[in-house]
Amino acid sequence: MDVCLVNMPIAAVQRPSLALGLLSAVLERDGxxxxxxxxxxxxxxxxxxxxYRQLYQSRPDDLLTEWLFAGTAFPDFEPDHDHFxxxxxxxxxxxxxxxxxxxxxxxxxxxxxxxxxxxASDFIDWVVREVLAFAPRxxxxxxxxxxxxxxxxxxxxxxxxxPSVATMMGGPNCETTMGKTTHQTFPWVDFLVSGEADSFxxxxxxxxxxxxxxADPGHLSDGIFTPAHRETGYPFSAHSIDGLPRxxxxxxxxxxxxxxxxxxxxxxxxxxKNWITPNLLIEASRGCWWGEKHHCTFCGLNGExxxxxxxxxxxxxxxxxxxxxxxxxxxIEAVDNILRTDYFTTLLPKLEDSPEDYLFFFETKSNLxxxxxxxxxxxxxxxxxxxxxxxxxxxxxxxxxGAQAWQxxxxxxxxxxxxxxxxxxxxxxxxGEEDEWYAKMAEIIPLxxxxxxxxxxxxxxxxxxxxxxxxxxxxxxxxxSELYPYVYxxxxxxxxxxxxxxxxKDKPSLFTTLTQTPILGRPGIKAARDxxxxxxxxxPEAELCSREVDGEIQLRDTRxxxxxxxxxxxxxxxxxxxxxxxxxxxxKLLQTLAKDATPEDITEALARLIDNKFILKLDGRLVSxxxxxxxxxxxxxxxxxxxxxxxxxxxxxxxxxxxDQSRKVA
Numbered sequence: 308m309d310v311c312l313v314n315m316p317i318a319a320v321q322r323p324s325l326a327l328g329l330l331s332a333v334l335e336r337d338g339x340x341x342x343x344x345x346x347x348x349x350x351x352x353x354x355x356x357x358x359y360r361q362l363y364q365s366r367p368d369d370l371l372t373e374w375l376f377a378g379t380a381f382p383d384f385e386p387d388h389d390h391f392x393x394x395x396x397x398x399x400x401x402x403x404x405x406x407x408x409x410x411x412x413x414x415x416x417x418x419x420x421x422x423x424x425x426x427a428s429d430f431i432d433w434v435v436r437e438v439l440a441f442a443p444r445x446x447x448x449x450x451x452x453x454x455x456x457x458x459x460x461x462x463x464x465x466x467x468x469x470p471s472v473a474t475m476m477g478g479p480n481c482e483t484t485m486g487k488t489t490h491q492t493f494p495w496v497d498f499l500v501s502g503e504a505d506s507f508x509x510x511x512x513x514x515x516x517x518x519x520x521x522a523d524p525g526h527l528s529d530g531i532f533t534p535a536h537r538e539t540g541y542p543f544s545a546h547s548i549d550g551l552p553r554x555x556x557x558x559x560x561x562x563x564x565x566x567x568x569x570x571x572x573x574x575x576x577x578x579x580k581n582w583i584t585p586n587l588l589i590e591a592s593r594g595c596w597w598g599e600k601h602h603c604t605f606c607g608l609n610g611e612x613x614x615x616x617x618x619x620x621x622x623x624x625x626x627x628x629x630x631x632x633x634x635x636x637x638x639i640e641a642v643d644n645i646l647r648t649d650y651f652t653t654l655l656p657k658l659e660d661s662p663e664d665y666l667f668f669f670e671t672k673s674n675l676x677x678x679x680x681x682x683x684x685x686x687x688x689x690x691x692x693x694x695x696x697x698x699x700x701x702x703x704x705x706x707x708x709g710a711q712a713w714q715x716x717x718x719x720x721x722x723x724x725x726x727x728x729x730x731x732x733x734x735x736x737x738x739g740e741e742d743e744w745y746a747k748m749a750e751i752i753p754l755x756x757x758x759x760x761x762x763x764x765x766x767x768x769x770x771x772x773x774x775x776x777x778x779x780x781x782x783x784x785x786x787x788s789e790l791y792p793y794v795y796x797x798x799x800x801x802x803x804x805x806x807x808x809x810x811x812k813d814k815p816s817l818f819t820t821l822t823q824t825p826i827l828g829r830p831g832i833k834a835a836r837d838x839x840x841x842x843x844x845x846x847p848e849a850e851l852c853s854r855e856v857d858g859e860i861q862l863r864d865t866r867x868x869x870x871x872x873x874x875x876x877x878x879x880x881x882x883x884x885x886x887x888x889x890x891x892x893x894x895k896l897l898q899t900l901a902k903d904a905t906p907e908d909i910t911e912a913l914a915r916l917i918d919n920k921f922i923l924k925l926d927g928r929l930v931s932x933x934x935x936x937x938x939x940x941x942x943x944x945x946x947x948x949x950x951x952x953x954x955x956x957x958x959x960x961x962x963x964x965x966x967d968q969s970r971k972v973a
Contacts, residue, residue: 309340310512311443313434315450315457316350317362317372320579321950325588325642326449326478328565330508336563337509339516342441343569346434346461352578353430356952358423361407362453368767368808369399372453373794375420379428380460384796391793392417398789427460435464439472445515447475452807455480456794459493466495473497473515477504480807482610483551485770487541488804490532492797498522502530502554502612503593505562530554548776553611559593559618564626571634579952586638586950587630591654592617595644597672601707603694604781605734607769607807608644615645620653631663637687638948640668651679655686668948670694674714677889680721688727689942693718695731695761698751699744700926705737713928717890719758720932726939732762733839735832738774738781745831752838753868754920754932756849759941760842763835768809775809785809841867847941851921853884854936860884862921862933870919879904879912887922887931896929 312327327343334341351359362372374391377384392413395402402408408416438446438461446465448458462474477500481489486501497520504511507528514522520534524542527533529552532541544552567587574580596615598606618626631637646669647654658665665687673693675683683691695718697703700711722729735745768774768785778785787806795802850865860881862874876884879900886899893913900909913929916922923930 308342308441308443309516310334310342310445310447311438311441312341312343313438313446313448313458313461314343314345314347315434315448315454315461316347316376317359317453317457318347318451319363319950320345320348320351320359321583321952322586322588322640323565323567323570324449325565325590328567328570328588329505329562329590330447331569332563332566333505333508334512335566339509339512342443343566344434344438345570345573346437346457348573348577348579349434349437350430351952353433354423354426356579356582357406358419360952361405365402365405366399367452368788368790369395369402370453370788370790370794371395371420373456374790375424376427376431376457376460377794378424379431380456380463381796386793388417388421388793391790392420394789394793431457431460431464434461435468438465439469443472445473445475445512447477450476450478450480452480454478455489459489459496463493463495473519475499475515477501479610482771483547483553484549484804485807486532487551488797488801491537491541492801492805494537497534499532500530500554501532501552502610503556504554506556507531507554528554547611548771555612555614556593556616559590559616560622562618564629565590567630567634582953584638584951584953585636586640586948587634587636588640588642589623589627589630590618590642591623591650592643592645592647596647597645597709601709602773603707604737604773605706605766605769607771607775610771617647620650620657623650623654624657627658627665628661628663631665637663638666638950640948640950641670644670646671651682655682655688658686658688666690666942666948668692673708673710673718675718675721677721677725680718680725680727684725684727684939690728690730690948691722692730695719695729696734698733698748701744702737702740705739706734711926713890713923713925713930716755716758716923716925716930716932719755720930720934723758723941724934724938726941728942729759729761732764733835734764734766735835736766738783742829742831745829745835747831749831749834749838751923751925752835752842753866754923756842756845756866756868757851757932757934758846760839760846763839768811770807770809784812786812850934851932852934852936852938864919864921866920868920874919874921879908880915883909883912884916884921884931884933887916887929888933890928890930892927893929 312330314324314327331341331343365371396413407419448461450458458476465472465474474496475498476489476496481499482501486499490496490499498515511527511531514526522533524533524535529542542552543550547553574583574585592615594609594613594615598609598613599615602613627639667688668690669688670692673695695715696706696708698712698715703710703712719729774781774783775785786809787802788808788810791802791806795805797805845867850863853860853862860876862876864872864874882900882903886896891899897906897909917924921931921933923932
């Protein structure tokens with residue numbers, strides 16, 4: 308085998324790696340024999356589903372998987388494990404609700420993790436043997452979130468076992484400064500790709516196959532760090548925030564569909580195959596057309612690859628058709644950060660006309676029109692993540708979201724009306740926000756309990772976000788998460804260059820303080836959080852819906868805030884309620900109904916509807932909260948396009964009321 312590409316733990320075992328599937332397809336197309344291996348799946352078999360689920364469902368900034376493999380990657384490094392867990396539990400009390408902690412308590416939790424750390428060495432040895440059985444000349448690992456140290460551990464043991472094998476890393480954890488630090492500090496990594504490799508992976512591998520570690524950097528594209536760079540110095544890029552290059556594919560046209568054959572072959576022989584329902588990943592675009600112009604202050608997901616590039620609707624439709632026919636799976640998750648606007652009139656109608664019974668997930672903006680939501684439903688897109696993130700326009704402005712709170716409420720209403728499941732979270736703790744804003748949110752949340760709730764989480768500072776790129780502009784002083792020194796044997800400066808997660812210096816993280824009651828000095832946030840918790844407990848039993856009865860509108864209101872159960876509306880009250888279905892301004896409402904009622908009658912009717920909490924006045928808009936019967940049923944929470952890992956019955960499940968709903972699709 309020329310090349311082995313490896314997906315290390317911890318990753319979602321219910322889906323193939325899109326990155327490695329795409330690189331494999333490109334390499335095979337260009338005549339380079341390639342095998343994709345899935346030790347993330349082997350990990351779940353080797354350690355068991357209980358530990359796998361604990362690590363996979365943990366917050367990525369807990370660094371638990373990184374810590375677990377650190378003893379194998381850095382055998383001479385022995386940090387204070389007791390202090391690691393002390394700090395871990397202190398900064399994330401939510402671990403107390405996790406599977407292992409809840410069943411076993413903190414000491415047993417620590418013992419289980421320490422046992423896993425000891426077993427990690429044997430696991431890596433096993434993976435090395437499996438990899439070398441293919442006699443590869445190049446072994447490359449992808450690294451995203453908590454895969455970095457496991458990948459380093461594998462490549463180090465490979466170097467010790469067979470020095471002839473050239474090693475390579477790439478992925479989000481390898482971009483620019485993080486990639487340079489990894490490459491410069493860990494010499495068993497021969498080649499490292501900063502950025503997107505699909506446009507040059509074949510020439511890169513041919514150069515390595517021909518010349519090994521002596522590959523000439525002059526023959527290679529920007530964004531590739533080679534052994535020679537450790538001696539001559541790393542290339543400079545004037546287009547990068549940190550002065551290091553990032554490779555970017557200028558076009559996605561012409562890329563082949565990803566090759567997932569190796570994943571499904573692996574899954575078919577897995578001990579866990581009866582517990583895993585797989586899904587497919589597709590990629591229609593890269594970057595973010597909104598973020599390209601208005602980078603959301605907290606978002607670091609695209610690294611420095613924010614420039615938006617997309618495939619034609621015909622190309623995306625053809626790829627979906629090819630993958631579905633090949634793998635007989637119709638649960639499909641789009642990895643795009645944002646759905647291209649014209650796909651509503653180009654791609655989605657093609658999917659609607661397909662004979663396949665698709666089940667899609669897309670990420671979108673929150674200012675969708677009702678017709679766009681209906682088109683999503685008809686196309687099989689029953690799940691979306693629209694980036695709501697707040698119910699106050701002042702907070703949204705701090706985020707640079709390009710949406711207002713009334714649009715977010717309108718979206719929740721239209722999605723519930725049309726049977727679209729919404730993944731979203733309220734993020735709190737933005738620099739410059741005022742606690743009073745959350746007190747105002749706490750007042751309106753009880754009106755929304757018939758709509759779908761989200762999570763409630765504190766702001767996190769991620770690398771490549773504007774907050775981390777230019778903290779001084781926001782009055783911030785940031786430092787890497789305090790857990791990194793327990794994972795990497797690096798200096799403070801090196802950790803600052805390697806880290807992805809940052810915290811405010813000398814300040815407690817809101818991730819921590821949100822789990823404490825009361826939240827010191829933040830009564831508004833506490834009130835909003837309490838209101839969110841009640842919302843999650845009330846939904847989906849709460850109703851606010853209307854139907855036609857004998858020429859009147861009959862409203863049924865079972866929200867806890869309801870004035871009474873049944874209301875009947877006619878005349879001007881009915882006209883006003885129906886006119887507010889699309890959230891007009893008051894001036895627009897008066898104009899629309901000018902021929903049907905006097906301004907005084909309209910104003911009085913509006914006041915009655917607001918008093919009964921049927922209409923929410925927000926951002927100068929009049930948002931009707933009433934749903935119309937019949938509504939499309941929401942899809943089952945168990946029937947998700949993300950695939951699933953069904954645990955043994957002995958593993959209890961419990962949602963964290965503060966969990967990040969958007970992480971469910973990460």
